[in-house]
Amino acid sequence: MQDACYSPGAVQTAVDLANTLRPVKGEDALETVEQLRDFLDDHPAAEPPRSAANQGTGPRHLTRADLAEVRALRETVREVLERANADAAEAAALINDGLRRSRATPVLRHEDERWWTEVTSDTDRCSAHLAATTLSALASVIATLGPARLGVCAGPTCRATFVDLSRNGSKQYCTRTCAHRASVAAYRSRRSPR
Numbered sequence: 001m002q003d004a005c006y007s008p009g010a011v012q013t014a015v016d017l018a019n020t021l022r023p024v025k026g027e028d029a030l031e032t033v034e035q036l037r038d039f040l041d042d043h044p045a046a047e048p049p050r051s052a053a054n055q056g057t058g059p060r061h062l063t064r065a066d067l068a069e070v071r072a073l074r075e076t077v078r079e080v081l082e083r084a085n086a087d088a089a090e091a092a093a094l095i096n097d098g099l100r101r102s103r104a105t106p107v108l109r110h111e112d113e114r115w116w117t118e119v120t121s122d123t124d125r126c127s128a129h130l131a132a133t134t135l136s137a138l139a140s141v142i143a144t145l146g147p148a149r150l151g152v153c154a155g156p157t158c159r160a161t162f163v164d165l166s167r168n169g170s171k172q173y174c175t176r177t178c179a180h181r182a183s184v185a186a187y188r189s190r191r192s193p194r
Contacts, residue, residue: 006140069127
């Protein structure tokens with residue numbers, strides 16, 4: 001969708017944040033401050049803008065409190081992705097509450113003869129900016145494409161989340177790997193003697 005109200009990068013950040021927790025495998029990729037730093041390094045749009053005084057002065061200062069706040073946000077983002085298809089009103093309530101808590105504010109931007117809105121937070125807290133970025137992106141997808149575009153992988157051993165930005169909106173699996181595993185399992189099931 002060419003004129004979508006969401007940023008695909010922000011949507012991917014939301015999915016990646018939710019998927020730092022793998023409940024089926026019992027894996028958590030956000031257990032340490034260093035892991036949070038790595039996540040933010042991989043998702044630069046999720047960070048608050050650094051002031052001119054802080055530019056280039058070394059790594060950002062993150063604390064255990066930042067980690068705890070981002071982990072709480074991850075629960076909210078994951079819950080939105082898991083519930084949107086079944087209970088859009090509850091997903092909307094979660095998004096609205098998260099945006100209020102992060103003190104998110106829409107800002108009108110103009111660059112290269114194009115106007116767009118961006119949701120930011122008026123605080124420099126890492127979790128607040130990440131909440132504004134991810135939750136507003138999910139809200140835009142719901143408003144633009146519908147809540148059925150948010151989901152959880154249909155793979156029997158996978159609970160990864162996804163957002164379907166495809167034209168036909170028929171995504172059921174988080175990755176092609178999970179889709180392939182499911183098709184192989186279905187093929188073997190059909191071919192096995194009864």
